[in-house]
Amino acid sequence: MRLLLTVLLSLCAFQYALAQDPVFMTNVYGRTFESLNGKWNVLVDCYDIGERRHFEKNAKAVGDEDFVEYSFDGAMRLNVPGDWNSQSPELKYYEGVMWYGRNFNVRKSERQRKFLYFCGVSYRCKVFLNGKFVGEHEGSFTPFQFEVTDLLKDGDNFLCLKVSNVRTKDAIPAMNFDWWNYGGITRDVLLVTTPETYVNEYFVRLDDGNPHKIRVTLGLSGKVERSVKVEIPELELSAEVTTDTNGQAELVMASDKIELWSPGNPKLYRTVISSGDDTVSEDIGFRTLSVDGTRILLNGKPCFMKSISFHEEIPQRMGRAFSESDARMLLGEAAALGANMVRLAHYPQNEYIVRLAERMGIILWEEIPLWQGIDFSNEDTRRKAVAMYREMLFRDRNRCAVCFWGLANETRPSAARNAFLENVLQIARAMDDTRLYVIADDVAKWNDGKGLFEMDDPLTDKVDVVAVNRYMGWYAPWPKAPAECRWNVAAGKPLIISEFGGEALYGVHGEGHRASSWSEDYQANLMRDNIEMFKNIDNLAGISPWILFDFRSPYRLSPGNQDGWNRKGLLSDQGLRKKAWYVIRDFYDGCGYGPDLTD
Numbered sequence: 001m002r003l004l005l006t007v008l009l010s011l012c013a014f015q016y017a018l019a020q021d022p023v024f025m026t027n028v029y030g031r032t033f034e035s036l037n038g039k040w041n042v043l044v045d046c047y048d049i050g051e052r053r054h055f056e057k058n059a060k061a062v063g064d065e066d067f068v069e070y071s072f073d074g075a076m077r078l079n080v081p082g083d084w085n086s087q088s089p090e091l092k093y094y095e096g097v098m099w100y101g102r103n104f105n106v107r108k109s110e111r112q113r114k115f116l117y118f119c120g121v122s123y124r125c126k127v128f129l130n131g132k133f134v135g136e137h138e139g140s141f142t143p144f145q146f147e148v149t150d151l152l153k154d155g156d157n158f159l160c161l162k163v164s165n166v167r168t169k170d171a172i173p174a175m176n177f178d179w180w181n182y183g184g185i186t187r188d189v190l191l192v193t194t195p196e197t198y199v200n201e202y203f204v205r206l207d208d209g210n211p212h213k214i215r216v217t218l219g220l221s222g223k224v225e226r227s228v229k230v231e232i233p234e235l236e237l238s239a240e241v242t243t244d245t246n247g248q249a250e251l252v253m254a255s256d257k258i259e260l261w262s263p264g265n266p267k268l269y270r271t272v273i274s275s276g277d278d279t280v281s282e283d284i285g286f287r288t289l290s291v292d293g294t295r296i297l298l299n300g301k302p303c304f305m306k307s308i309s310f311h312e313e314i315p316q317r318m319g320r321a322f323s324e325s326d327a328r329m330l331l332g333e334a335a336a337l338g339a340n341m342v343r344l345a346h347y348p349q350n351e352y353i354v355r356l357a358e359r360m361g362i363i364l365w366e367e368i369p370l371w372q373g374i375d376f377s378n379e380d381t382r383r384k385a386v387a388m389y390r391e392m393l394f395r396d397r398n399r400c401a402v403c404f405w406g407l408a409n410e411t412r413p414s415a416a417r418n419a420f421l422e423n424v425l426q427i428a429r430a431m432d433d434t435r436l437y438v439i440a441d442d443v444a445k446w447n448d449g450k451g452l453f454e455m456d457d458p459l460t461d462k463v464d465v466v467a468v469n470r471y472m473g474w475y476a477p478w479p480k481a482p483a484e485c486r487w488n489v490a491a492g493k494p495l496i497i498s499e500f501g502g503e504a505l506y507g508v509h510g511e512g513h514r515a516s517s518w519s520e521d522y523q524a525n526l527m528r529d530n531i532e533m534f535k536n537i538d539n540l541a542g543i544s545p546w547i548l549f550d551f552r553s554p555y556r557l558s559p560g561n562q563d564g565w566n567r568k569g570l571l572s573d574q575g576l577r578k579k580a581w582y583v584i585r586d587f588y589d590g591c592g593y594g595p596d597l598t599d
């Protein structure tokens with residue numbers, strides 16, 4: 001039965017990977033666009049009545065007998081991008097429906113197409129333009145677009161969104177998760193202009209890991225045969241190709257001058273793709289990535305992952321990060337710690353973060369929020385996961401900094417879960433085989449008889465790198481002294497300890513042996529103990545302490561200590577360094593694991 005299910009799912013995976021059109025254009029920030037960011041008017045729709053009353057029509061009482069019981073005029077105004085929770089005290093805990101409305105002016109011209117592009121709306125939304133339904137999207141952390149060429153009017157237009165952050169069992173993430181459920185239009189909104197036929201998608205990478213060859217797969221917006229030019233001026237590369245009747249083409253260019261991207265040398269090349277009257281360009285880097293036994297090789301050399309995680313949150317502002325300067329703050333702190341990698345917890349974060357990390361030479365691990373509690377037996381949920389994964393890959397597959405696609409976080413093995421995740425993995429690999437796939441598990445168990453940690457999860461055989469979250473000394477006591485805790489997990493493969501740590505309130509000192517002291521000393525000792533234990537993990541390929549900053553979470557209800565904050569940050573909610581920060585910084589500075597850490 002399981003075999004049959006797997007075969008069926010793989011057939012469906014195959015079709016999915018080949019038959020779907022791109023979901024949105026590649027590299028939106030490299031296009032011609034106007035920003036629709038700014039102040040939007042909003043209606044808080046607690047009882048979800050807006051669709052019945054057609055808020056999208058933006059009706060006005062004109063005639064003597066007209067009567068309208070809502071209005072965007074004079075309503076509360078919120079910043080876009082921005083979560084609603086941090087913009088008004090009454091909205092701090094709001095989980096419900098919010099209607100957003102704004103007017104904007106357009107000058108239409110012949111032979112131009114217009115698209116509304118949303119970089120991220122949390123969690124579900126329906127989009128209406130000039131009173132008409134345009135489309136809908138589910139998932140907070142990936143972009144989507146709708147063509148509105150015909151719906152737009154010359155002059156004034158009214159754009160309206162129904163946004164809901166209501167948690168549901170079939171959603172991703174589902175009912176509970178250890179971060180704030182920020183709602184709203186949390187990322188940029190763009191009105192993009194393109195020619196009638198434009199370069200819609202491209203994937204630029206080394207050809208099968210050959211450091212002297214670049215493969216470009218591309219597609220035009222229509223099923224047309226056209227000449228497309230790809231240029232990388234700094235490498236003196238220029239090639240032309242004609243698309244097939246589906247508007248698709250592929251070419252390979254060779255050069256022996258390609259400088260490879262790495263944390264020590266984040267080299268990027270301006271890449272220009274043009275066809276007819278459309279040109280799009282951006283900086284792209286090249287690197288090889290592979291696994292050799294228990295080691296991860298970047299450009300053929302072993303690279304130990306000195307990682308840190310953060311949420312897409314600015315703790316000092318108690319809100320979602322959404323700008324380039326927010327990205328600078330978060331990544332600047334990761335770099336100050338000495339990290340060469342960031343695990344973007346637990347969802348695709350905005351493009352400012354991903355692109356800046358690449359320019360700074362920071363390796364990335366990206367994942368979709370398949371985080372505990374997912375309804376794995378629900379076919380709808382599986383489809384959503386595939387869609388989200390596809391959107392993530394589609395947005396960031398040209399970012400060489402992204403070295404790991406994370407499959408899921410802390411999901412317990414079961415027939416339904418295994419089939420679900422295997423299916424997502426198979427589809428993802430068909431779209432992108434230039435990255436390492438990793439799963440973060442939390443089912444490693446101490447075997448007292450053998451005196452070591454073991455783990456039984458069939459998915460560890462399917463991924464390239466295995467990762468384990470393990471909170472020894474916090475949620476679970478140490479089974480033995482750290483120096484005596486041995487590991488036999490995913491033997492023969494690279495293993496990353498993707499989460500470990502404990503909570504501490506900045507400024508609380510003493511009682512370094514007592515978890516409930518919430519002291520910096522306890523947290524720092526935990527870090528030292530883990531580092532001691534890591535020496536016993538032969539296949540250790542990286543570590544990622546949990547987490548860079550204290551972050552907001554409704555899970556955390558210890559008064560005086562947590563008050564709605566997860567306090568596992570190495571930095572406080574004000575960005576102040578706890579003792580544990582220094583332990584990790586020193587470890588990363590002199591990290592003796594892995595042969596060559598200087599690159």
Ligand code: GCB
Nearest residue numbers: 178409410469499546566568
């Ligand atoms: C975990 C989760 C992470 C939580 C963390 C914690 O295992 O992956 O999202 O925030 O533990 O603090 O408990």
